[in-house]
Amino acid sequence: MAALFSTRPFSGRLLSLMVALLGLTCPAFSASADQDGGNNMQFPWDKMRLPRHVIPVHYDLLIHPNLTTLTFSGSAKIEITVTQQTSSVILHSKRLHITKAAIEAGGARSVQEVQVLEHQPFEQVALLAAEPLHPGHSYTVSISYSANLSESFHGFYKSTYRTQNGELRVLASTQFEPTAARMAFPCFDEPAFKARFSIKIRREPKHLALSNMPIVKTVNITSWLVEDHFDTSVKMSTYLVAFIVSDFKSVSKITSHGIKISVYTVPDKINQAVYALDAAVKLLDFYEDYFSIPYPLPKQDLAAIPDFQSGAMENWGLTTYRESALLYDPEKSSASSKLWTTMIIAHELAHQWFGNLVTMEWWNDLWLNEGFAKFMEFVSVSITHPELRVEDYFLGKCLDAMEVDALNSSHPVSTPVEDPAQILEMFDDVSYEKGSCILNMLRDYMTADVFKAGLVQYLQKYSYQNTKNEDLWNSMTNICPTVDTDENELQGDNFCRRNQLSSSSAHWTKRETLDVRAMMNTWTLQKGFPLVTVTVRGKNVHLQQEHYMKGVDSPSSTEYLWHIPLTYITSKSDTVQRFLMTTKTDVLILPEEVEWIKFNVGMNGYYIVHYEDDGWDHLISLLKENHTVISSNDRASLINNVFQLVRIRKLSISKAFDLTLYLKHETHIMPVFQGMNELIPIYKLMERRDMDDTANQLKEYIVNLFKDLIDKQSWNDEGSVSERMLKHSLLLFACVRGYQPCVDKAQEYFMKWQKSNGTLSLPTDVKTAVYAIGAQTSEGWDFLFSKYRLHSFNLEKHKIELALSLSRNNDKLQ
Numbered sequence: 001m002a003a004l005f006s007t008r009p010f011s012g013r014l015l016s017l018m019v020a021l022l023g024l025t026c027p028a029f030s031a032s033a034d035q036d037g038g039n040n041m042q043f044p045w046d047k048m049r050l051p052r053h054v055i056p057v058h059y060d061l062l063i064h065p066n067l068t069t070l071t072f073s074g075s076a077k078i079e080i081t082v083t084q085q086t087s088s089v090i091l092h093s094k095r096l097h098i099t100k101a102a103i104e105a106g107g108a109r110s111v112q113e114v115q116v117l118e119h120q121p122f123e124q125v126a127l128l129a130a131e132p133l134h135p136g137h138s139y140t141v142s143i144s145y146s147a148n149l150s151e152s153f154h155g156f157y158k159s160t161y162r163t164q165n166g167e168l169r170v171l172a173s174t175q176f177e178p179t180a181a182r183m184a185f186p187c188f189d190e191p192a193f194k195a196r197f198s199i200k201i202r203r204e205p206k207h208l209a210l211s212n213m214p215i216v217k218t219v220n221i222t223s224w225l226v227e228d229h230f231d232t233s234v235k236m237s238t239y240l241v242a243f244i245v246s247d248f249k250s251v252s253k254i255t256s257h258g259i260k261i262s263v264y265t266v267p268d269k270i271n272q273a274v275y276a277l278d279a280a281v282k283l284l285d286f287y288e289d290y291f292s293i294p295y296p297l298p299k300q301d302l303a304a305i306p307d308f309q310s311g312a313m314e315n316w317g318l319t320t321y322r323e324s325a326l327l328y329d330p331e332k333s334s335a336s337s338k339l340w341t342t343m344i345i346a347h348e349l350a351h352q353w354f355g356n357l358v359t360m361e362w363w364n365d366l367w368l369n370e371g372f373a374k375f376m377e378f379v380s381v382s383i384t385h386p387e388l389r390v391e392d393y394f395l396g397k398c399l400d401a402m403e404v405d406a407l408n409s410s411h412p413v414s415t416p417v418e419d420p421a422q423i424l425e426m427f428d429d430v431s432y433e434k435g436s437c438i439l440n441m442l443r444d445y446m447t448a449d450v451f452k453a454g455l456v457q458y459l460q461k462y463s464y465q466n467t468k469n470e471d472l473w474n475s476m477t478n479i480c481p482t483v484d485t486d487e488n489e490l491q492g493d494n495f496c497r498r499n500q501l502s503s504s505s506a507h508w509t510k511r512e513t514l515d516v517r518a519m520m521n522t523w524t525l526q527k528g529f530p531l532v533t534v535t536v537r538g539k540n541v542h543l544q545q546e547h548y549m550k551g552v553d554s555p556s557s558t559e560y561l562w563h564i565p566l567t568y569i570t571s572k573s574d575t576v577q578r579f580l581m582t583t584k585t586d587v588l589i590l591p592e593e594v595e596w597i598k599f600n601v602g603m604n605g606y607y608i609v610h611y612e613d614d615g616w617d618h619l620i621s622l623l624k625e626n627h628t629v630i631s632s633n634d635r636a637s638l639i640n641n642v643f644q645l646v647r648i649r650k651l652s653i654s655k656a657f658d659l660t661l662y663l664k665h666e667t668h669i670m671p672v673f674q675g676m677n678e679l680i681p682i683y684k685l686m687e688r689r690d691m692d693d694t695a696n697q698l699k700e701y702i703v704n705l706f707k708d709l710i711d712k713q714s715w716n717d718e719g720s721v722s723e724r725m726l727k728h729s730l731l732l733f734a735c736v737r738g739y740q741p742c743v744d745k746a747q748e749y750f751m752k753w754q755k756s757n758g759t760l761s762l763p764t765d766v767k768t769a770v771y772a773i774g775a776q777t778s779e780g781w782d783f784l785f786s787k788y789r790l791h792s793f794n795l796e797k798h799k800i801e802l803a804l805s806l807s808r809n810n811d812k813l814q
């Protein structure tokens with residue numbers, strides 16, 4: 001017997017079940033639940049994680065939701081194998097009322113007494129068998145149960161929506177990640193317990209049911225009840241199981257690889273599903289080619305759920321989304337929502353490989369799923385939708401991640417977690433954004449081709465399995481970085497030979513093996529990121545690294561050390577030079593003296609840089625004289641870094657303002673956004689502290705920097721997505737801050753719109769600015785509020801909501 005007996009008192013309720021097993025040919029269970037508390041047996045397991053010696057192989061699930069009573073009943077038959085003799089089967093169950101349970105020995109006729117114990121704090125149940133289960137044998141656990149549909153946004157939950165005629169309709173959908181599959185069926189609810197699933201759903205004929213796999217047949221149970229049988233799934237984790245019962249409508253297309261893609265939504269919004277359908281077709285085709293691994297299911301459904309907590313969920317074959325993440329109305333949606341929709345679909349489809357096919361062993365490595373999916377959004381969309389210029393926004397993600405990662409409260413990308421609350425905390429910017437940024441840094445370091453070869457090797461090797469951090473690094477280690485790429489270097493088996501002719505630009509080629517694991521461990525196992533201080537003395541460049549931390553006065557801990565793949569360009573050479581810094585301090589020797597040096601080219605590295613002595617002055621002169629000598633990402637990164645250094649008092653704020661003066665000539669979206677991101681919060685801070693004079697001066701300063709660009713904006717929806725997003729931000733800023741030409745124009749538009757009783761169609765990208773100005777008068781505010789209450793279109797509602805909140809009238813705000 002392997003089960004452990006705890007000395008800790010358990011508060012779980014005891015169900016004592018007598019089960020008579022009548023044999024395989026007649027699987028009738030005569031169990032009856034006796035819930036009187038019975039004898040006080042102790043729960044035979046005292047750990048949060050399940051024991052490893054009972055392994056699920058296949059689940060047969062029958063789920064029957066009742067959308068009128070908002071309850072559901074179910075039965076789960078789970079085929080298990082046992083690797084060690086035991087008298088108990090421990091599995092997860094949360095808020096399920098178990099009415100019957102049995103363990104059936106495969107092939108043998110046996111009568112078992114099965115007792116069910118529940119331990120609520122750990123969301124576990126134990127099935128206690130009278131006769132021990134033997135290693136090497138397989139058994140089938142059968143459990144019948146009922147439950148209420150969840151009122152939250154996880155588990156098997158109720159969602160509602162109103163039709164255009166105002167009728168309230170109910171549907172039921174699932175969200176299991178990370179630990180809510182146990183709320184829909186008893187299961188081994190940990191990502192490493194992969195199994196196959198055969199699902200049957202009962203529904204009324206007026207509804208339709210969806211699940212991970214396509215329907216293979218539908219059986220009429222009664223005239224008012226049908227049962228859909230879904231095909232057996234591939235081997236997968238419980239958190240990826242999904243089913244929906246609804247009255248949705250769909251549109252479909254077939255990809256060039258023959259996969260059927262469908263987008264499902266409430267019937268009234270079906271005409272907003274077309275954009276997502278086309279995007280999904282392109283993206284799934286892209287991933288099949290990129291990963292060189294076919295998508296293993298015959299279909300992929302994308303469903304927009306009216307009530308949804310996160311952005312979307314990657315359930316295998318049935319991805320689910322909040323409506324605003326999937327539906328796109330070409331007439332009403334803004335440029336940024338097109339970008340968001342495309343990226344979120346790219347994210348969920350990338351998970352079909354990263355996450356679904358190859359899954360993290362445990363939630364501490366959630367970043368393996370999320371960092372990769374986030375990273376792949378940019379890789380895929382930049383190719384499938386080049387017009388969106390998605391690569392412009394990657395830098396912004398990294399800067400956002402650094403914002404939280406610079407705090408003492410941050411955590412390493414890979415962090416130990418155990419209980420469901422800790423697991424939920426992993427779904428943050430560090431796992432998603434930082435994860436993707438350090439992968440991008442690694443790709444820049446190894447080159448795109450070598451990085452991709454490593455990824456493909458990793459996905460092929462671990463298909464249908466689970467992995468840890470080091471499995472990824474090991475897959476990358478046998479592939480060398482290819483500075484001076486030689487075709488012969490990449491052998492058929494993806495192993496490469498050392499390049500004997502190591503160039504001065506590739507310091508790491510001096511080493512026999514590139515230790516990806518040692519390098520990446522410094523980025524995944526420590527929180528935060530380094531600040532690299534650069535001091536130029538003639539041809540010598542002195543480098544020093546330290547932990548960058550905000551809001552901490554004492555010098556940061558000295559234990560922190562990163563392996564930093566440094567890159568730089570100089571006034572003498574725009575060829576990217578590389579240097580792997582693995583020590584606290586180091587020295588680089590340049591071939592000749594230079595006027596300026598810029599580290600972290602394109603800000604592909606996850607670190608910030610300080611230039612000692614007159615290093616910043618030279619860069620500021622460069623920006624003022626000829627800013628396009630360096631890339632827009634380099635410009636944006638200098639703006640970011642200079643303000644980061646002000647925050648830790650390495651630089652004066654006047655130095656940072658001096659740098660921003662060049663923005664008068666800036667037109668590119670990233671540096672402009674970065675300039676606004678740094679300057680506007682300082683302005684708001686002063687405004688809130690009633691430092692009116694200084695606040696006004698600063699406002700003048702900011703408006704002046706961007707005035708030329710604001711004046712150039714056309715009040716329509718023309719231009720690329722970047723141009724439209726820039727227009728949206730600039731005009732909103734200008735109008736809210738009272739820049740008169742903007743206010744006049746917005747007032748004119750608002751009056752026309754109000755006169756038409758809101759029927760006039762305003763250009764979507766200037767709408768928020770127009771509403772914001774309209775909301776400044778009492779009458780305008782009331783008119784907007786009346787429209788807000790009428791609207792069913794989510795994005796429109798959000799815009800009005802923002803404008804209403806910008807009123808300066810306290811009564812209105814109240």
Ligand SMILES: [Zn+2]
Pocket residue numbers: 314347351369370373
């Ligand atoms: Zn994700």
